[in-house]
Amino acid sequence: MTSLFFKGFIRDIRYNPQLRSKLKVYPLNSFDINTSSACGIIELDSPENTLAFSKWVSPKRTRSYPFARIYNTYYLNTKKVTIIPIIKDEGLAGDNDRINFITFSWMSLMNVYIILAWYEKAEMLKGNSAKLTKQQFNPDYVKEKIQEIANYQLTALHWNTTHFQQEFNKVYRRAVDSYQTISQHQGVAVHPRALQLNVLEQFNVNNYFSLENFKQYTLPNSLKAAQREVITSHALEYLADGDKGIFEISNYLGGEYYLTVDEVYQEYDTYILQESKNTSRKFPAKADIKDGLFKLILFANLERLLLDECEISFIVCLKITGQIVGSLSLPADYAVIGEFCKRNRFSRIQSQTIMTLAQECTVNHKLSILITSAN
Template sequence: MDVSAKITGIKYWPFLCRDLKVYNLSDLDAALSQDGSFILDLYGKKRIALSWWVSAKRTRSYPYARVYDTLSFEGKKVTVIPIIKDEGREGDRDFLQWDTISLMSLLGVYVIIGYYKNAEKSKRYAHKITNQRFDIQYIEEEINRILSYQSDALHWNLSQIEKAGEIGKTALCCYEKISRELGVEMHSKDSAEKRINELIRGKETFMQLSRELAKKAQNRESVTKQPKEKLSGIKATLTIKNYLGGYYFFTCDEVEIENETRYLIEGKHSKQSLIPSLEDIKDGLLKMILFANLKEVKIEGKEYKPIAVLKLTSDFRFSQEKLRSSQIEILKLLKEEARENNFMVRIKDRDLMEMVL
């Protein structure tokens, strides 16, 4: 099923953001090694909420959950994303996608496109690296630029795209140095340079390339049911158009049809607990931010009323009596978040709103 929609703005109040630790800018390196999200104090005058992605790929290490935790901060929200992450020949290699930056723009999050400068050799694999570290000086310079930047996150992020080719070249040079120093063979430099050259040709080329890759990934996901998802409805592609005419390609885990209403469902599943982890729930809530703000939702040209649903399932038979106190607190806050932002939460097939916690 192909679903199309528009989004003209984001209105959302998060309830599950954790309390963020405060670090000074001089301690940025330590902060990046200890926390996925934190408050950065800048010379005692201003503060920003900063998160960072381990990889450019959004399915690794819960980057959405890290971004989510910064959304309740009233000042500027910033996230650092590596343009490339190469773990070596025996590991993965991921590249930044335009759609990731587009999503951050929709959320009002300033993106710093970074690169890894240092790493350690894996003790288990001959051609794999670990503990990769950003170029801290470069990140600090970009943070200082954001402090004095007067336009919104969208315009900042577009300017970051303009520098993507240059940053990509620097990243490849750093990986060459890491490879020489550690004696670790990396993935093909030729294929990486081809991707980087696409970025150098400019913003529009990068956007087009990333959209094509996102569209292919969207099509793959729409026909593949992941083992972690316990779903029963129709899987769908979801194409969202923003007020500037940009397109974002997502998948909808499940779509249910009821008269003139379409339930757009994001599923999260746990094999080890009665409900999914807090990080999984936050990951799903980032989709709720989008789904709850959709307008003009259409299927084959016909418009329907959309209702966003976060569906939580597990391999265990659900019983409220078996919930831990920490899980009850999570569900209480989740219930408030759903009520405030007009989306549904289902646990198995039960409506969280009808549950007394």
């Protein structure tokens, strides 16, 4: 498996999600991030004045489908806010995750406003005295930041940059202090304070948060390697099974952001940028599919894409595999879809999901979806 290093440019984002979920509406004055659903709508001072929110249960993107939650809000013509724990320490027997630069990149390019938050409460996991569960944010702080974003007049990129520069250190230290308090109250050992603060120091220059240091420290090693050496030889045999794709994306403001896709492969003169969703069951869960779709929104909106400084033709594809008979490539005629669903004995809900995915491809022209056997 090799890594292909691409450069892309994005001017704006146009995307029309079709696989929508009904969202609950919460008045801001009684909103509590801990008791709310995973995503929804916040009513500010009137039913016409709203913003959309989603929350992450961990700063790691591979846990609990946070992108699926943002996808659920993306059709709304209002500000989108996402609340992310800056650290999640599950105790010495659990994970210790931190937010990274790729998350900052993704949200900023998608015009999603980040609220960095911390967990101030947690409980010992039943039957495991070395692990924490049921972690809760500080709800007043989250509500305060939501109100600030409601009144904010610039883009999410501006907000996120300023928010990180001015408040990252403060929120991070609050998170570390909270875990020390939780540890004492619950009798669960957490990761050492000195370790957590040493990581924070790597993000700072003269005690001030540096977005550049944060980027360099948190980018995956494969991405840093790709920055140092752009691959210049791409024989077709290397692309046969799909290579990892690493993308340096710039926007009209000149900023540079880093993203990845699961696979890149070549068909004739066109490169396919592919996210894959696999299941041992008949068909993946909707949240899994939405997670893949959200990741592809940015790539479907690239104005141009270069490999080895040469502009290339490309499309984006979501590959869905399960216990499937045959294959279906979307968009497709409804009659073809109906026959495929009948042959696979899909439920009414599964069949409707596939019809909706066909519509997703129809209204978002650079998107394609392949549904096929896991074998």
